[in-house]
Amino acid sequence: MAEIIVPELAESITEGTIVEWVKKPGDTVEKGEFIVELETDKVNAEIISEEAGILKEIFAQEGDTVLVGAVIAIVEAGGVAAAPAPVKEATPAPVVEAPKAAPTPVVEESSSNERVIASPAARKLAREKGIDLASVSPVDPQGRVRVQDVAAHGTAPQAPAAKPAEAPKAAAPAIDESRVTVEKMSRRRQTIATRLLEVKQNTAMLTTFNEIDMTNVMALRSRKKDQFQEKHDGTRLGFMSFFTKAVVASLKKYPYVNAQIVGNELHLNNFYDVGVAVSTEEGLVVPVVRDCDRKNFAEIEDAIGGLAKKARDKKLQIADLQGGSFTITNGGVFGSLMSTPIMNGTQAAILGMHTIQKRPIAVGDEVQIRPMMYVALSYDHRIIDGKDSVGFLKTVKELLENPEDLLLES
Template sequence: MTTEVRVPTLGESVTEATVATWFKKPGEAVAMDEMLCELETDKVTVEVPSPVAGTLSEIVAAEGDTVGVNALLAQIAEGDSAAAAPAKSEAPAKAETKEDAAPAPAAKGDKDVEDAPSAKKLMAEKGLSSDDVSGTGKDGRVMKEDVLNALSAPKAAAAPAAAPRAPVTADDADREERVKMTRLRQTIARRLKEAQNTAAMLTTYNEVDMTAVMDLRNEYKTLFEKKHGVKLGFMSFFTKACVHALKEVPDVNAEIDGDHVVYKNYVHMGVAVGTPTGLVVPVLRNADQMSFADIEKGISELGLKARDGKLSMADMQGGSFTISNGGVYGSLMSSPILNPPQSGILGMHKIQERPMAINGQVVIRPMMYLALSYDHRIVDGKGAVTFLVRVKEALEDPRRLLMDL
């Protein structure tokens, strides 16, 4: 008996994935729930387990193939006798989905290329045809994002094509390596550029004396870990300080939707995490309702899931404000880029001892530069500066957090 392995549901708004890695080869035995392959989407990596025990008889979608939801990935011959089944070629044909069932010719204008259902629906609503939209999907398929880009593009002239790469000498070309960008890296590049093109981005800076936080942490870290089972770090202090400041300056926790401003009476804190495959921003939901211990546990769990590639779509969506800690890599000063559609992001940096003038005397203090990048379309300079000052005040005197001052 043969069982089909198909692409699972990838999450809201995600219709395609790339087959990143096959962990098994045709002819190899597989156990139930053993990981067969890894799919890479625009946002997260998805592992596909084996639905049955048996032998992997055929791989239909090879590494590098683009597949849709419910597309056929492989065939598994069930039972012990399956091992005798002949293995198919390891260079299989492309996976088929219900949308890709018809042959897909290379020509963009050929009507046999089936556009994404969501794209067709949106084109019908907006009075567009496939000829009006440049498809970026497989074989020129028009995706929903292509239609949205076409609607938002200026009507006067088409967008200029990317400049060709400058020629290199034959000697240099032999020493270069060309690697296709992963879906995650393409998404990072696109979203960061969109943030620069769309938002009126501005950054304001300040510095904070970390003495009080470091003293408090050193005094209670052992007792904190013993009681709560998690280490007391700096992120809980910064998260609490940002939540405190966002209540006073709600514009930084809002977003623009057309000609409306959406104010959020909650704080879903995005925490930028660097991984081997790129930067991801998992979201700590309802951070404004969490204790120090809850925040530390939540950030630790998200960090582990990010490093192991286990983040789900739900872990990545809905953030209202973001904290990015470049200090862990040694950054002394930077200007973080907004994570759209959010209107603010706080950049933390390296703690460095510096001479400071305090009460007429020069003393050495552990100082950190803070940077707030914000969307000037919604956040005024006064609000941005006020937000950063409130964060500074809360960190330099953590008792303010207890008294809501």
């Protein structure tokens, strides 16, 4: 008999949501065969069976949230497929019911037998620290204990052990289903919302803009694309390799744009791992192209294309998303003329590309129609001053308007 356990995928991931059971109770399972898909905050993971046999029982349904380390199924070695065993109501490891329209609190018995409302992360941290949840004073007026409350417990004088007065609960408005469609917010979308809000709250973010005359890049690409594709086994020459190379050259010139704050220190990265934002059905993900300073145009195009395909096919691994030092996002593929992109994680800046639009531009003493693109650099003002942010974006502009210089720089 083998237990199917939710594996540890990364240090920051403590739980996931079951997307689909590929195998059902009573089905034959081969060793190494994919039996269930799990959605985490960052990636979708395929969980396999370590033993051949029959899927005897499952302990969590599609849509349930399960903790890392939870036993979610049993595979019985050998034997012949029998009638499907009933799905158990109880679970041998913690399983948190997935939220319907809003997150559902986890109700847990504290050591004092008092029922406490707590998030899964708070429950896990309290268990690790040996803290009685009933003794934690929640900030939430509804009395829900969050991980921040557990972390802060005991670090400052505690108020008398009296239960906070319950705030009056607002009556939820009735939903007219003929006028409103309610959708469950996916785990990925919840995580995106949390991360973006954290960046907005924890950084001094500003955005500076410029515009790029794309005439010369488009002309060079038009002249070379067929030759490029033939030489590099079908790899297409796109704009992303030009922008990535321009970014790398600019980061070398302005190293603080490639930095991050760690405690009271500034860490200036001497590597150029560029995240490229990719839109998927579940939301935006940012896989990372490694060592862009060492890659040629074809290698960058191949890397971006491969990562984008993995993202759309839900095949990205945690390693594909970690360690980026700068990010490029291209809202232009959706027709965006201008935007203020939000920085990614602990990075200091992000470059936003936009749609190419023909506009009348003064060229010397003449007015000409040129293909123009607005670009935006959002940056953390705690690290980067206006001089560097403007200089960085101006360098990107100059290199792309003179792509022969870009080839020399790269």
